[in-house]
Amino acid sequence: MNKPFIRAALFAVLSLILLAVASAVAMLFLVGLPKGPGGMAEFQAQAAEIAPRLDLILGSLVLLLCGWLAARPFAGRDAIQTAALVALVYIVPDVAPVQLFGDLAQMKL
Numbered sequence: 059m060n061k062p063f064i065r066a067a068l069f070a071v072l073s074l075i076l077l078a079v080a081s082a083v084a085m086l087f088l089v090g091l092p093k094g095p096g097g098m099a100e101f102q103a104q105a106a107e108i109a110p111r112l113d114l115i116l117g118s119l120v121l122l123l124c125g126w127l128a129a130r131p132f133a134g135r136d137a138i139q140t141a142a143l144v145a146l147v148y149i150v151p152d153v154a155p156v157q158l159f160g161d162l163a164q165m166k167l
Contacts, residue, residue, distance in 0.1 A: 062132065062136055062139050062140040062143060063143055065128050065131075065140060066140050066141075066144045066147060067147050068128075068145030069124040069127060069144050070124065070144050070147035070148045071136055071142075071147075072124055073120045073121055073124035073125075073144065073148050074125075074148065074151075075150075076123075076124070077113070077117050077120045078118045080116050080120060081109075081112060081116055082115055084112055084116060085105055085109070085112065088108060088112070089101055089104045089105055089108070090141050102161050104121035114120075115139075117148075121144070121145060121148050123142055125140075125141040125144040125145060125163070126141070126147075128141065128143075128144045129141040132167070
C-alpha cells in the first residue's frame with residue numbers, strides 16, 4: 059500500500075476506533091461502574107465532567123501513534139503528507155458537525 063491518502067484514511071479510521079475503546083476503558087477506570095438504582099445518573103454526571111479533557115488527551119496520543127504508524131513506510135515529504143492526512147481525516151468528522159450545527163464557542167474544553 060504505497061498511496062498516502064488511502065493509508066492515511068485507514069489509519070484515521072483505526073485511530074477513531076482506538077480512541078473509542080481507550081476512552082471507554084479509561085472512563086470505567088476513572089469513574090467506576092454504575093452502582094445502585096441512581097448509579098447510572100451519577101456515572102453520567104461524572105463522565106460528562108471529565109470526558110472532554112480525557113478525550114482530548116487520549117485523542118492526541120492515539121492520533122500521534124496512528125500518524126506515526128501510517129507514515130513509517132514513507133520518507134521525507136510523503137511521510138509528512140501522510141501524517142497530516144491522518145490528522146485531517148481524524149479531526150474533520152469531529153469538528154465539522156459542531157461547526158455546522160452547533161456553537162463552537164460553547165464547546166467545553
